[in-house]
Amino acid sequence: MDRDPRFDRTADGRGSDGYLRAIVETSTDAIYRVDLDGRITGWSPAAERLFSYRATEVEGTPSAQLFADEHLDAYEVVIRQAVVGALTTHTHTDIRPRSGPSVPVALAVAAIHDEDRGVVGASVIVRDLTEQREALATLAASETRLRESEALAHVGGWVLDVGTGTVQWSEELHRMHGIDPVDFQGSLEGHLALVHPDDRAGLESAIAMAVDGHGVVDAEYRVVRPDGKLRWLYTRAERAFAAPSVAPGVPLPAHSDGTRAVIGLRGICQDVSERHDAEQAVRDAYERERAAAEGLRAADRLKDEFLATVSHELRTPLTAIMGFAQLIGTGIDRASLPDMVTRIQRNAVEMHGMVERVLDFSRLQAGNVDLRLQTINLHQLVAKTVEGYRAALDEHHIDVSLAEDDTEVLADVDATMHIIGNLLSNAVKFSPAREPITVSTARDRDAGRVTVVDRGPGIPAELKEAVFERFFQGPNQPPGRRGTGVGLAIVRRYAELQGGRAWCETPEGGGTAVMFTLPLARKGGR
Amino acid sequence: MTTVLVVEDEADLRFLARMTLDRAGFDVIEAGTGADAVAVLESSDTADVDVVMLDLRIPPPDGWEVLAWIHETGLNTRMRVVIVSAFVDPGTAARAASMGCRYLAKPFRGDDLVALIRGDDLPGT
Numbered sequence: 001m002d003r004d005p006r007f008d009r010t011a012d013g014r015g016s017d018g019y020l021r022a023i024v025e026t027s028t029d030a031i032y033r034v035d036l037d038g039r040i041t042g043w044s045p046a047a048e049r050l051f052s053y054r055a056t057e058v059e060g061t062p063s064a065q066l067f068a069d070e071h072l073d074a075y076e077v078v079i080r081q082a083v084v085g086a087l088t089t090h091t092h093t094d095i096r097p098r099s100g101p102s103v104p105v106a107l108a109v110a111a112i113h114d115e116d117r118g119v120v121g122a123s124v125i126v127r128d129l130t131e132q133r134e135a136l137a138t139l140a141a142s143e144t145r146l147r148e149s150e151a152l153a154h155v156g157g158w159v160l161d162v163g164t165g166t167v168q169w170s171e172e173l174h175r176m177h178g179i180d181p182v183d184f185q186g187s188l189e190g191h192l193a194l195v196h197p198d199d200r201a202g203l204e205s206a207i208a209m210a211v212d213g214h215g216v217v218d219a220e221y222r223v224v225r226p227d228g229k230l231r232w233l234y235t236r237a238e239r240a241f242a243a244p245s246v247a248p249g250v251p252l253p254a255h256s257d258g259t260r261a262v263i264g265l266r267g268i269c270q271d272v273s274e275r276h277d278a279e280q281a282v283r284d285a286y287e288r289e290r291a292a293a294e295g296l297r298a299a300d301r302l303k304d305e306f307l308a309t310v311s312h313e314l315r316t317p318l319t320a321i322m323g324f325a326q327l328i329g330t331g332i333d334r335a336s337l338p339d340m341v342t343r344i345q346r347n348a349v350e351m352h353g354m355v356e357r358v359l360d361f362s363r364l365q366a367g368n369v370d371l372r373l374q375t376i377n378l379h380q381l382v383a384k385t386v387e388g389y390r391a392a393l394d395e396h397h398i399d400v401s402l403a404e405d406d407t408e409v410l411a412d413v414d415a416t417m418h419i420i421g422n423l424l425s426n427a428v429k430f431s432p433a434r435e436p437i438t439v440s441t442a443r444d445r446d447a448g449r450v451t452v453v454d455r456g457p458g459i460p461a462e463l464k465e466a467v468f469e470r471f472f473q474g475p476n477q478p479p480g481r482r483g484t485g486v487g488l489a490i491v492r493r494y495a496e497l498q499g500g501r502a503w504c505e506t507p508e509g510g511g512t513a514v515m516f517t518l519p520l521a522r523k524g525g526r
Numbered sequence: 527m528t529t530v531l532v533v534e535d536e537a538d539l540r541f542l543a544r545m546t547l548d549r550a551g552f553d554v555i556e557a558g559t560g561a562d563a564v565a566v567l568e569s570s571d572t573a574d575v576d577v578v579m580l581d582l583r584i585p586p587p588d589g590w591e592v593l594a595w596i597h598e599t600g601l602n603t604r605m606r607v608v609i610v611s612a613f614v615d616p617g618t619a620a621r622a623a624s625m626g627c628r629y630l631a632k633p634f635r636g637d638d639l640v641a642l643i644r645g646d647d648l649p650g651t
Contacts, residue, residue: 313612319634
């Protein structure tokens, strides 16, 4: 390579040129020299490499050609500043090599003094910034990727410094907590303050234990966002150690693993709210499913018990009917005949009532009830129904205290008779023999009311609602007739279907009062 | 004369059993509850009960408990027990057999009741 003889001369004229030449020739930065007109008067080997011009090609030509047009002004300014002000100036710009794209560079321009002539030119050192730019771009890209990955995976990072108690969050962690970076205090207290009160102590002790012993935090906890929303976070963190190990004999710091000082924790944090919600939804669904299945099993059990009860209860009057009929058939004295016929009738009525109840219940269960509501004189209907029962219930005196009123209700005749029949049947079942059963009607503000009172053992207060549930059998069942457990359920359902209601009370003097209402018919009937 | 203790809480059925057994020539004693039945069997005056016609669902103690008591006291060695019940599942009949009892389901024919009280097999079996 040709040497520029002018580099061989020292600018300061002191002759120590070997040192400078060595620097210029070995420098990886390109170095060239310009005169006061900006023409190139010296060109280093690194300049040849960077610009792809040989020294002989550029010597004597304007150095401005080395720069892209848009950077020319800036270049000339730094050259002028250096020459006129006798300064060393710096700038970043782009050069234009002979071939290929422009190259980012840093320029350092220094004036060259001559003892006799003052400033005679300038030296320019050109540092190629391509690699540095690429490294910065790569770093920026990888930071962007990291942020994107964190956001995608809902994973963020955090660091605890046990020495200072400071906590640093990654961007994603701020997002998880719904907190602007400027609003996070950056301390362990601030970190824990955002945790749900019920989970705070657990996380705090997990962190403390990790620092001092177990070495790992592995926890799920809730945080409360500023908007009040709860999020479930999962965190896993490990201890971070100071790099050098502690020499034997030197006391260890407060936190250590025996040989190394623990400087803090380094962890990741993940928003697992969706998983939690999904798990909760699965648990809820399972629980609903289980409850539904349990309900079905219970209903099935009740149905089986109901069938067994009905079967058992039907057999009792049937045994009496068949037995007495058989006795009559084999010939008995005439005197006993009326008594046996009465017994057969009584059991037949009871059996009929039971069959009606089962059918009513079945119809109501299936929703297969066709009510024909019409205006009915309540007093007359009750009197008629009671009369039908009186013959079969000879052991009981049914005291019908029916105020002769003209209360008219809007009701279905059959359904209402079934209600009254069920109530009479219950009263007979529970009343001691020969105790009166009282039936009364009354007119409330917007309903007609029927009350049936017996002198039986009564219904405990806590069971006053339960007795209206299907298949309910109270604790005070009398001997003999036990019933099917659906009578009062039918009463209430029929009353409600007609727009009334049914309930029970304890009357003065004991026993049970069961009442139901039916809506009043409008004046003048339908 | 064979004496039968009829344990049955349903008055009509008690009366039916008395009529049926009277006509077949048995002496009949009645009990409406488990407690009444035990009282009758405990009393020395009526210790000569030969057969117990026992309903199962009766005011306490129920039929099974009365039967257990009969076994505990050893009364079963000198009297027979015929269970007459509206429980008609096979388990009830099997349990009765395991306790050494005859079993008759309600509703029953008078002839069948009389045969079992006598200790005969049921007609036609």
